[in-house]
Structures are given as C-alpha cells and as structure tokens.
Amino acid sequence: MTEVSDLLSHDDEREVIEAIRLAEKETSGEIRVHIEKHSNSDHFKRATEIFHLLKMDNTKLQNGVLIYLAVDDRQFVILGDKGIDAAVENDFWDCTKDVMQSHFKNGDFKQGLVEGIARAGERLRQFFPWEEGDTDELSNEISRS
Numbered sequence: 001m002t003e004v005s006d007l008l009s010h011d012d013e014r015e016v017i018e019a020i021r022l023a024e025k026e027t028s029g030e031i032r033v034h035i036e037k038h039s040n041s042d043h044f045k046r047a048t049e050i051f052h053l054l055k056m057d058n059t060k061l062q063n064g065v066l067i068y069l070a071v072d073d074r075q076f077v078i079l080g081d082k083g084i085d086a087a088v089e090n091d092f093w094d095c096t097k098d099v100m101q102s103h104f105k106n107g108d109f110k111q112g113l114v115e116g117i118a119r120a121g122e123r124l125r126q127f128f129p130w131e132e133g134d135t136d137e138l139s140n141e142i143s144r145s
Contacts, residue, residue: 007035007071012110013142019114020140023121028134029063029084031120032056033113036145038072046070047077050143057081059137063128065120067100067113076100078116087127096120 008016020031032054039046047068051057056064062083069076078093078100096119103112 007109015110016113016142017140019117023117024136026130027121027124027128028061028130029124029128030056030059030138031065031117032138032143033067034143035069035071039070043070043075043077047079051079054143056138061128063124067116084124088123092123
C-alpha cells in the first residue's frame, strides 16, 4: 500500500501546483487535485463529495475541474462542473484520463497530473478566458484526506 504522502515528492508536488497556477493564469476556471488513500464508496460519488467539500461547485461560471485520486484503489476521476462539462467535447474527460493513465501505469504520477491539468487548462482558456476582474477563487494546493 502506498501512503498518500509518498505519491508525490516535495518537488513533484511543487511542479503540480505550478502546473495548476499556469493552467489557471489565462482563464477564470479553477482546477484542484485531491488525493486520498482509499474510498469506501463509488469513486465518482466520492469525487462529487470532495468537489462539494472543496467548494468547487461555488465558482461563478461553474467551471471548476477536480482531479481525484484514490491511491490504494488505483482509481481516479476527473470531474468538471456544469459550465465546463457543457462546453467540452463528450469524450474530452475520457481522452484526458487516457493520457494521464499512461503515465500513472509507469509510476509517473507527477507527469500524469501535469498533463491532465494542462489539458483541462487549455479547454478552460478556450471556453472561459480570463477577463478583467477575474480572481483565483480557490486554492491551488493539493488537498488530501
């Protein structure tokens, strides 16, 4: 079993946070990463709970994106709020998961997260470009439970 704190080194975590900052730089969208050891419930349901707990459903344009990982379960979910889900192609999140999963299978969690964040950021910039007065509504830090 992997400890949640062992998934990313300190440097890896800084790179993931920087990827979030860069992805959000030109958009009003918000991206968060949440990592936990295990979930006793369905992973999509748990990601939805975390989305709410992190107040990601309170963004002005409903354009939050959560990347949720359950380490020991070897599961992850990308969950977009209503605004971004309505804007992206139907298979966008699945294609993003495929890119991330190829890195995860090789044990490179940092690179998988960075690429997933970058892909989400590209779409957020496309559909929700930064406008005067936009603020970073949510923390870029990785949350854990």
